[in-house]
Amino acid sequence: MPALSKLVIFSSAIHQLMFTLMSSLPFAIGQVQDSGLVFLSAMATSICNALGDDVSPEAKVATTIVTIGVATDSLGVCLVVMGRFKLAALASYLPMPVIGGYLAFIGVFCLYAGIALSTGLVVNDFSSMQHVLNDAHNVLLCVPGFLGGATLLLVSQNFENPFALSTAIMVMPVVFFLVLVVGSVSLDEARDNGWVDPVVETASVTELLGLFDFDLVHWEQIPKQVVTWLGMVFIVAISSSLDVVAIEIDMGSKLDINHELKT
Numbered sequence: 001m002p003a004l005s006k007l008v009i010f011s012s013a014i015h016q017l018m019f020t021l022m023s024s025l026p027f028a029i030g031q032v033q034d035s036g037l038v039f040l041s042a043m044a045t046s047i048c049n050a051l052g053d054d055v056s057p058e059a060k061v062a063t064t065i066v067t068i069g070v071a072t073d074s075l076g077v078c079l080v081v082m083g084r085f086k087l088a089a090l091a092s093y094l095p096m097p098v099i100g101g102y103l104a105f106i107g108v109f110c111l112y113a114g115i116a117l118s119t120g121l122v123v124n125d126f127s128s129m130q131h132v133l134n135d136a137h138n139v140l141l142c143v144p145g146f147l148g149g150a151t152l153l154l155v156s157q158n159f160e161n162p163f164a165l166s167t168a169i170m171v172m173p174v175v176f177f178l179v180l181v182v183g184s185v186s187l188d189e190a191r192d193n194g195w196v197d198p199v200v201e202t203a204s205v206t207e208l209l210g211l212f213d214f215d216l217v218h219w220e221q222i223p224k225q226v227v228t229w230l231g232m233v234f235i236v237a238i239s240s241s242l243d244v245v246a247i248e249i250d251m252g253s254k255l256d257i258n259h260e261l262k263t
Contacts, residue, residue, distance in 0.1 A: 003203035026162040035239040039232035043225045059216040066217050078233050118145040
């Protein structure tokens, strides 16, 4: 798990670098797109179920990572081609209720994910959210997350400087640890109460590269994900275009959707 976490952080850094260099939006923040993540999760689940218990975890991880890499790379090529042929502009003709529904879904998805991250519990629907929030301690764990979200909303709405939002994001953990210091709360106590994740061993670069063991990859699993991949291409292309359209509405000015899709 530490190696996988480090791989995610590394890929996120590359993602942000490309956004910074290529996007026309000065406030663009590169991150994993939730709509595509659903399909990647489905691929990973399908691979693990297909390989069964007789295959080692290392082989499952290697197969999943390579498959996801191939899927995302080919998806990127498709998006660039769509942008090159100016197909993304078709999203501008979508009715406002469709855009509103898409944004509402993203909001609910982020709400579930935020509560899950705050409490360390599984939250994937309304009933599980209710179950989690029935515990007063879980509600307390969610308070910093809600306050942080409200702070970022206020900053994004009241400051035009592109560095304002990123500065606020960096300041929030500093404030959190200052509160611990003022309250004389140790890190061990914070971990015991669920405020900080438990300590885990870090992964070396060698372990990170070791995840890509092509000798362990079950190559026959990649073609089996084609249908899921096609769905991902379609949904990500539409959702990415809708993201840009939503930004257009918020900014009150036109953007080059095809350029952003290629980004």
